[in-house]
Amino acid sequence: MTQVTRQELWPGVWLRTIHTHKFKSSYMSVTLLTELKQETASENALIPYVLRRGTKKHPDLEAVSAALDELYGGAIEPVVRKKGETQCIGFVGSFLDDAYTLNGESILEQAMGLIGELLLEPCQQDGEFLTSYFEGEKRNLIDKIRSQMNDKRYYAVNRMTQLMCQQEAFGVDKLGSEQTAETISQKGLFAAYERLLDTAAVELYYCGSAPHHQVEQIARTVFAQLNRNTQRIQPDCDVRIHAPVEPQRIQEQMEVSQGKLAMGFRTGGMTCWEEEYPALLLCNAIFGGSTMSKLFLNVREKLSLCYYASSTLEKMKGILLVSSGIEFEKYEQAKSEILAQLRAICAGEIEDWELEGARRTLVGTYLAALDSQNQLEEYWLGQSVAGLEENLNEIANRVEQVTKEQVVAVAQKLELDTIYFLQGMEG
């Protein structure tokens, strides 16, 4: 059986454990939760990558990797995520569970110790990060921001979000922008690191065969040097209820052979905190969130208007995003067909098999996440950021109760905000 426990170790420092014997690995993470802001996003995003380069005890990549090899090929990755308008910065680690080591030895303490060491004891010189680590990772960050344009599907949705939320924190990419990344200084970065350690809410996570009290004990030792005399504040998320009267329309050009159409809707203020949230989830699943959705079956399969068309929900922000790959000349046709599918939902044109199929897909996705360590971590981090404790079984149960009328009611609240089209170069 699986036991979920959440405990505040010190003010603003939380530990969540999932006690289970299902997996062959233990999965853990440490995440600093801070406000997503244009001025600091790049700086914050750079921090875990510089930290990952070395610690006082393991001063370079080779030494960190050698320590991981000794822990049966464990992995620790720097991660930067965006949950609503919170930037989540930290590390996730996956290690062989103690039950499967060759000589029965326990590696949990050392594994969590290494994560703590990476966060709290960076290799430094004169009160700054090493110049070569700073320069190298800054270059990598800028390259990564630029390379986002390689994946055109991701790029189009990201660009649309940026244009739609120009005045909101949500419009900021989790890595910030190339321009702000360019201005990061070596001195400034270390100051930002120290500030982040002192002000960000901290979320520790463990999933594996060790019971809560054992993990708690280890965590209290490993993270003992976190400052306890400080205010750690969890960021909010601003929700805009309405779209502008006339949707924004933006077209851009790039060297691509397939056009990308992205559309952003406001949900009329519905988010994961509202009563109607399960209905919104189901509405999204029927519209474009599964392989039996209206977008997939009609726009893609029946009319062959696109290679893909799907929709996703930003549950804290109250935004629904449509993403589609089309031939350039099918822009008008694809756009009106996507909107026609939404109007159909609003008019109650939902077949029973569509409603039930979407429900089964959604419930199936939630239940399957119980079996995946990284999906569990992702889910619980999202819940922690949102300040919610509802587990996967509970949300699945609420989805089971939603009626067709409730789906129609939430669909009617969706308002088109922005249409973005990425097309090829002329000639």
Next chain:
Amino acid sequence: MEKQDFTRLGERMYTTILNNGLPVYVFPKPDFQKKYAFFATNYGGMDMRFCLDGTWHDTPAGVAHYLEHKMFDTKEGNALQQLAQNGASPNAFTSNGITGYYFETTQKFEENLSILLSFVSIPYFTEESVAKEQGIIGQEIGMIEDNPDWRVFNNLMKGLYQYHPIRKSVAGSKESIAQITAQTLYECHQAFYCPANMVLCVAGDVEPEQIVEIAERVLPKEAGVVAQKDYGLAEGNTVAQREYTEKMEVSAPMFQIGFKGDAPKHGEQGMRQELMGDLACEVLLGNSTPLYARLYEQGLINRNFSYGYYGVNGAAFLVAGGESKDPRAVQREIFSETERIAREGVEQSLWERIKKGVYGNKVRSLNSFENLCIGQAQSFFMGTNFLEFPQVYESIQKEDVEQLLQTWVQPERTTLSMIVPMEGSGA
């Protein structure tokens, strides 16, 4: 069914061969919500030329993938939607060597398994439905051709191989798929989708005997005759072309270096070569090697750098790649490190920790039902049992891996494939 326990791995496997010749493998997973079934044929993108009933057939590139798309059509409609309506997440893939159909579900497993087995074994195409798919697959081809990761790999194959059909894209080209008719698809199905050429693997909290009962009820009673495949002239050790460069709209140069190996043997020898290939990559290029540290510190590679062994019938190679400002410099460094290893050997402590690390990673990967089932299907086609890897792994010595590196990592066996930014684009 025959039961086999793999205690060190915490796994159990039930095996049987049905009267129609189909091997069935079941991995019971109590405590898990989801159940996973994988039904595969030993037929992939590279199996274009084959002999059936004494007649040789030359089919167009992309036909296996096209067939995969069309298999979901049934007399009643579409199996994809049928499965999705039952809460399953179905999908399929075509690789160079195999075509696999699968679903994951937390609900109605038995019914979903019957649907899977039925739609894969009963072809239903019309000229009209086949023609309509041209548009969808044409779009898919357009999309992958825009993807630099795919291009760099496909060019690598053209560089490494002179004759082997792995040179051709699994999806084919817009021109090649234009030649496909319903007749072509029926012939390929008859040639390769008979029980004698397939395998079924299931993981989850299931009753093994029940899987057998369903398979016997749904599948054809006859084993069928498997077509004979032909991969053209025998490949030598020398590559077709040592360097392959293409311009695309990317932010930084991307590259893959391939080292042509010996075609894998059937049975334990093939498994051994694969494990040796993995270890060879790790001791030469792994995160904890001096070469990796040097390349990373010089900014010649970033965290996107990855590597591995790849093997199919008639072809095997090591591959390493990512983004680099100077891929030729990376290649030079790899050669000089291989020469150093030839002189001095792999350091003993590095060897020991890497052997431990790779083992832990392999065990951790068994968390995934997909890895377990696809791994067993592929191993079966190659004449082994996936979970028997620990014994083979243990027997591999440092000298075996050094020998493999000396033989394969040689200039005449090497191709460097690069995608460089177009003049005047971003970077």
